[in-house]
Amino acid sequence: MSVxxxxxLVLSALLFGVGLFMALAKRNIVGILMGIELMFNAVNLSLVAFARFLEAAERLSGQVFVVFSITVAAAEAAVALALAVAIYRRRESVDVDRINLLRW
Amino acid sequence: MEDVGSVVAFWALAVVTLGAALVTALVRDLVRAVVALVVSFLGVAGLFVLLSADFLGVAQALIYAGAIPVLIVFAIVLTPRAARDNAETGMRWPALVLAGALAGLVIAVAVATDWGDGAREGFRETASAIGEALLNRYVLPFEVASVLLLAAMLGAIVLVRED
Incomplete structure (x- = not known):
């Protein structure tokens, strides 16, 4: 038996599914964010796995991609959580069902 | 990866990672969900080490399991009246169907594709090679990423500033 x-890839797909479910179905903005972070992790995992197992001219490229992906995810988390706090200050709620200002 | 140690480590880390992710999705209290999320991120860090990505394993443990949960907990305690509820909206079942269908599709493709023999050697150590790559071939994205981080930091400060 070997791995x-x-x-x-299967593990990464399952993690991505859990993250996607959270991002689509959670009521709380912070919960949605946690789902997005899980999806980031799933994709990073598959990139590192590709770098480890596939033949390529520069095998380390996959890992360099993950470095950038982690950087962008950190920036995204900072801005998104600032948005959550800003929305809460204005609307007294982080329930996405009640943030419907743009609904016609 | 044929040796027993790698196989056992993979299955143990896979169960921990996926189990913690499921706990994150299902537990009622948001703070507990964050704790489970940290466990899941640490499991992914272990999988990175198993894939001989030593630098990324450390970066994952520091940034994902260290910095981002702190930000999330800050966001939770700064929004007190929004009960720490981790409930779903009415879109729970459509979201479940969509997420399950997507995961099933990706799994089907991953299993059906011929990925070659996969008998590659792992990397010996990656930190110095990644550093070289960042300052040679990927120096432009590297600089752009630093500008992006600066912009994100300024944006976060501006968004939450009290007027």
């Missing part, structure tokens, strides 16, 4: 690329 190959497929194992990591």
């Amino acid at each position: 190959g690329l497929e194992h990591f």
Whole structure:
């Protein structure tokens, strides 16, 4: 019995599914954000697995991509949580069902 | 990865990572969800180390399991009246169907594709090679990323500033 690329890809797909469910279905903005972070993690995992298992001219490129992905995710988390706090200050709520200012 | 240690480590880390992610999605209290999220991120860090990505494993533990949960907990305690409820909206079942269908599709493709023999050697150590790549081939994205971080920091400050 051995562990190959497929194992990591299946795990990554399942993690992505959990994250997508949270991002689509959670009521609280912070919960949605946690789902987005889980999806980031799933994609990073598959990139690192590809870098480890596939032949390429520069095999380390996958890991460099993940470095950038982590950077962008950190920036995204900072801005998104600032948005959550700003929305809460104005509307006294972080319930996405009640943030419907743009609804016609 | 044929050796017993790698196989056992993979299955243990996979169960921890996925189980903690499911707890994050299902638990009622948002603070507990954050704790489970940290466990899931640490599991992914372990998987990175297993894939011989030592630098990324450390970065994952520092940034994802260290910095981002602090931000999330700050956001939770700064929005006190929005009960720490982790409930779903009415879109729970459509979202579940969509997420399940997408995961199933990706799994089907991953299993059906021929990925070659996969008998590659792991990397010996990656930190110095990643550093070289960042300052040679990827120096422009590296600089752009620093500008992005600066912009995000300024944006976050402006958004939450008290007038």
